[in-house]
Each structure stands twice: as structure tokens, then as C-alpha cells.
Amino acid sequence: MPVDYSELHDPNAEYTMRELSAETMGVTAERGGGRDVEITDVQTTMIDGNFPWTLVRVYTDAGFVGTGEAYWGAGVPELIERMKPFVVGENPLDIDRLFEHLVQKMSGEGSVEGVTVTAISGIEIALHDLAGKILDVPAYQLLGGKYRDKVRVYCDCHTEQEADPDACADEAERVVEELGYDALKFDLDVPSGFEKDRANRHLRPGEVRHKAEIVEKVTERVKDRADVAFDCHWTFSANSAQRLAAAIEDYDVWWLEDPVPPENLEVQEEVTKSTTTPITVGENRYRVTEERRLIENQAVDIIAPDLPKVGGMRETRKIADVANQYYIPVAMHNVSSPIATMASAHVGTAIPNSLAVEYHSYELDWWSDLVEETVIEDGYVEIPEKPGLGLTLDMDTVEEHMVAGETLFDEA
Helix, strand or coil: CCCCHHHCCCHHHHCCCCCCCHHHHCCCCCCCCCCCCCEEEEEEEEEECCCEEEEEEEEECCCCEEEEEECCCCCHHHHHHHHHHHHCCCCCCCHHHHHHHHHHHCHHHCCCCCHHHHHHHHHHHHHHHHHHHHHCCEHHHHCCCCCCCEEEEEEECCCCCCCCHHHHHHHHHHHHHHHCCCEEEEECCCCCCCCCCCCCCCCCHHHHHHHHHHHHHHHHHHHHHCEEEEECCCCCCHHHHHHHHHHCCCCCEEEEECCCCCCCHHHHHHHHHCCCCCEEECCCCCHHHHHHHHHHCCCCCEECCEHHHHCCHHHHHHHHHHHHHCCCCEEEECCCCHHHHHHHHHHHHHCCCEEEEEECCCCCCCHHHHECCCCCECCEEECCCCCECCCCECHHHHHHCECCCCCCCCCC
């Protein structure tokens, strides 16, 4: 018999002085205009994409259904099931209060950072889709309105010969010429043949030269036709990261991403301030409280929160607002399905300092089939004017690509 996660006993959740439910807060006034709506259920379905995406649905007594997505990871569906009793009976329009309510209720289960925040993010995105449908406005309108009609997308590129500089350059040219992207990213934490020890984070001179050659070949091939970023996936020591960043300063690098592990902010700041190569960090920090430290210490040149991981749409908006005080642009990390990709785009249109949103699934030929609408076209997401996120799940495609053993959530 499967565990009923919604019935788990947790004294921290059952007794808290900062109880933010509508009942405790006395939020009982009638709203009118069709806004007296209650949440009746929350369900998830995990999709076996190039990442195991967790899609989230929030149902109401008025027939409206909101769809969201949590960043992939084990335990996220169980955490969402755990949180369901805290939102059932609530008005889904109270997005900010419900977010804080879940953070408080889940404080004993790690709502400062990690998968608990990710699970809350999935519900929060669904609430934006739901609120937009109830109010008959697109989700971006809930975040303050538009700065732009479409949001730029950067394509995370891969090749079977990822360590071959010429193969990377060939793929860069193909993605620009054939797929229509003018913004790209390639990995630099790839084998060079000069490695001696995979654990010590040290780059030998030959490794630095190899990575610099990838940068040189790719940037020289596309020239002004595309901006190109390079990802290191938190792999190198401070000294190695500094030497690598210095070695590529003469090339047209959009940014160097995550060159050192994320835990030590002081090291990150030291690396960023040591080079003219733009440094981007943020996908492994949670909520505005953590991202704020990177920004205020000016330990980043570009901030890269992952929306369905960091806390959701309003939290990403808050991060962008802090970054804007330091004139730092936002390039949203994104390895999601069309749902969270579109959620990121809605935030991207509502903030002044939006740079781009990542697309990590160009090799997955059914990614776009998950929804009925077109999401990415010619390297951009055009922001829909339909209510909520403006997307309709293709339930047949969802069911076809569910993780083994998963069950399909209810129709909208």
C-alpha cells in the first residue's frame, strides 16, 4: 500500500505561530466578480523527457484548473502531495500568501532551499496559470505588465563529439543557420585528454588550452550572428577558474557559467572580480534570500535563477528586482518542459533586465508536442495573450511519455 504523504505527522507544520491560512488570518470577506474560488485538489504527473519533469495541476470548485511545473528531482511529487492539505480550501488568487504559507508550513522539511522549494515552485506556477484564467488575463499581467512582446531564447547545444572544438563549431553554425537561434551555450567541462585527477578541481595547462580552443573555434565561427555562452557546471577550483576566464578574455564570450562550486560565496566573488569575462551564476541558489547575496556582493555579472526551482514566478520577479538595483541582467536557467519554459518567458516579459531564457531540449523531437500551442519560434517565445500561461497540454502526448509507473492527472 503506497504511503499517503498528505497524512504525515509533523508538529512543526501543525503548530506554528506564523500560521498564514485564510482561516487563521481572517481572510473571509466575499470578493465577488467570480473571484470566490476554492482549491479542491492538487495532482502531479512526471514526464520522462530529457529530464524527468514534474507537472503540477491545481483544481478548483469553479472548474478552473491551473498547470505548473516543478524542477525535476526525486521526492518532488511526494512533497507536493504532502503540501496539498495546506492549500485545499484556499483561494488560489492569494498567490503571495499561499507561497509564504507553504514556506512556513514546510519549514521543518527544508523550505529554505532544495527540493522543498522546488515543490512549492511547481504549485506557485500552477497558481499563476489558474489566477490568470479566473481573472481572464495572461500571467505576465499579474507580475506588472509587459516590457516586450517576445522573449529571447538561448539554445543549449550538444554534439556527440563534445570535446572536439571543430565539431562544436560545426554544431554552432548549424543551430544558427538551420534552427534560427542567435544565442547559444556549450559545455566546457568536457574531457580534454590531459586530465590526471577528476576529484581535485585543478585544470592543467593543456586542459585550459583545450577549453580555450573550443571557445575560440565556436565564437570565431558564428561571429556576430550569435551570442555564445559556455557552461562549467561548478567543476573547477578558484585558481583554475581564474586561469580559464583569463584565457578566454580575448574572445566574444557572452558569459562563463558556474566555473566554481556554488557553496562558497567568497570564492565566487573572487573569481568574478578577477576577470573581464562575464560570469553567470544562480541556478543552484534558492529564493531571493540566497540570490540576493550573489547580487549584493556583486559576485555575478549576470544572474541565472531557475524559475521552477528557485521559488516560482513571483520569487523570480523579486530576484530580478534586486538585480536591477545593481544593473545586472537576468538569464533564466531552464531545463524544463514547455510549461515552465513559458512561465519563465512570462517573467521575462515583465522585468526590465531580461536577457534570455534557456532551451535545453532541441534534440528531443516531441518536446513541443506536449502542448497544443507553438512555444519557441525563430529563437524567441512570443508571449501569448490567452489567460494564464496560455498553454494547453496535449494529454495524449503527456500520457505517452510518462515515467514508468506514473499515473496521469485528471483532465482540466
